[in-house]
Amino acid sequence: xxxxxxxxxxxxxxxxxxxxxxxxxxxxxxxxxxxxxxxxxxxxxxxxxxxxxxxxxxxxxxxxxxxxxxxxxxxxxxxxxxxxxxxxxxxxxxxxxxxxxxxxxxxxxxxxxxxxxxxxxxxx
Numbered sequence: 855x856x857x858x859x860x861x862x863x864x865x866x867x868x869x870x871x872x873x874x875x876x877x878x879x880x881x882x883x884x885x886x887x888x889x890x891x892x893x894x895x896x897x898x899x900x901x902x903x904x905x906x907x908x909x910x911x912x913x914x915x916x917x918x919x920x921x922x923x924x925x926x927x928x929x930x931x932x933x934x935x936x937x938x939x940x941x942x943x944x945x946x947x948x949x950x951x952x953x954x955x956x957x958x959x960x961x962x963x964x965x966x967x968x969x970x971x972x973x974x975x976x977x978x
Contacts, residue, residue: 856880856967858948863972866938870976874933876948876969881955883962888924888952890933893971894944902946903933915941938976945971 862874874890889904889911902913903922910922919937924930931948948969956963 856882856950856952856954858950858967858969860946860948860969860972863946863974865975865977868938868940868976868978870938871934871936872938872974874935874946874948874972874974876931876933878929878931878950878952878967882929883953883955885928885950885952886964888928888931888948888950890922890931891947891949892942892944892974893947894941897944899947901949904949935974938974940976940978943974943976945973947971 857879859877860874862872864872866872887904890902891899892902893899900913902916903920904911912920919935921934923932950967952967953962953964
């Protein structure tokens with residue numbers, strides 16, 4: 855079973871920084887895209903930052919403040935958040951659309967996977 859485990863959330867003052875990490879494990883054949891979604895107060899879960907085929911995209915409110923990177927093995931995703939604002943407060947979810955090996959015969963399946971989320975609190 856593919857698992858995504860997030861770490862690095864916490865509380866910080868406005869203007870501060872946090873680094874989130876997401877480690878993917880399990881019978882992964884390939885990762886097509888990997889990124890971070892967030893659910894802030896009163897807003898539906900939205901895609902904050904993503905890496906697809908080496909290209910990164912960002913939600914407009916976080917452009918210039920957040921960066922995303924992946925390790926060389928392409929199984930760990932980092933989100934570096936700087937100049938944090940109170941409106942960045944929320945739960946951050948790691949997401950991947952990956953191909954996983956689902957049977958002992960090597961059958962593969964493409965689907966979305968989600969982490970359980972890590973909370974980020976920014977106080978003003």
